[in-house]
Amino acid sequence: MPSDLPLDATYWNARYTLGQTGWDTGAITPPLRDYFQQLTLPVTARILIPGAGRGYEAEYLHGAGYENVWVADIAPEALRDLHQRVPGFPAEHLLEQDFFALPTTPPYDLIVEQTFFCALEPRLRPAYARQCAALLRPGGTLMGLLFNTEFDKPGPPFGGSGAEYESYFAPYFDFVHFEPAYNSIKPRQGKELFICLKKKVIFP
Numbered sequence: 001m002p003s004d005l006p007l008d009a010t011y012w013n014a015r016y017t018l019g020q021t022g023w024d025t026g027a028i029t030p031p032l033r034d035y036f037q038q039l040t041l042p043v044t045a046r047i048l049i050p051g052a053g054r055g056y057e058a059e060y061l062h063g064a065g066y067e068n069v070w071v072a073d074i075a076p077e078a079l080r081d082l083h084q085r086v087p088g089f090p091a092e093h094l095l096e097q098d099f100f101a102l103p104t105t106p107p108y109d110l111i112v113e114q115t116f117f118c119a120l121e122p123r124l125r126p127a128y129a130r131q132c133a134a135l136l137r138p139g140g141t142l143m144g145l146l147f148n149t150e151f152d153k154p155g156p157p158f159g160g161s162g163a164e165y166e167s168y169f170a171p172y173f174d175f176v177h178f179e180p181a182y183n184s185i186k187p188r189q190g191k192e193l194f195i196c197l198k199k200k201v202i203f204p
């Protein structure tokens with residue numbers, strides 16, 4: 001599809017119905033799986049996966065016993081796929097909503113990022129960092145993967161660098177991990193940052 005279209009629900013839903021989902025790995029990726037295997041949060045923790053697409057991370061966490069996993073995506077076709085694939089996943093936790101309009105209460109303990117940030121127009125990046133902070137409780141975590149590379153075609157995906165991203169997150173988060181991922185899937189090796197950021201207790 002031409003990339004000069006507005007990146008709205010119509011655009012993203014069409015990508016699913018047309019099968020143009022090159023980002024979709026068909027399964028949870030190792031960096032997220034390994035992090036989840038070490039997760040020490042209680043099973044009642046509120047976990048949000050924005051721009052989750054078909055939601056393999058939600059499927060994994062649900063299967064691991066987490067009861068309060070929420071998925072937000074503007075493409076109904078992606079949510080329908082998760083609903084059909086994982087019928088036990090609570091339907092009321094499938095939010096067909098714009099990430100930037102999600103209610104900030106009650107707060108989340110954890111937000112999971114994978115190929116959502118890079119799908120947004122770059123001008124929205126400061127707002128993404130701000131909204132993640134608004135959605136988390138103080139001390140809550142934003143973790144996941146960000147592309148640390150430029151792409152040779154017009155986005156999405158839109159590339160960037162750690163140095164650029166740092167400036168968006170620094171006002172709101174303490175940085176626990178912000179380094180090249182060592183266990184990316186093959187096509188993404190050397191191109192991803194693994195991030196684990198803790199929301200500051202006090203920020204401007």
Ligand SMILES: C[S@@+](CC[C@H](N)C(=O)[O-])C[C@H]1O[C@@H](n2cnc3c(N)ncnc32)[C@H](O)[C@@H]1O
Binds near residue numbers: 012
């Ligand atoms: C590149 S896909 C990534 C999907 C999924 N994270 C994955 O790795 O397979 C980007 C996703 O973000 C969703 N999306 C784009 N803008 C959004 C917004 N403002 N709010 C919520 N979801 C959005 C799209 O519908 C799409 O499912």
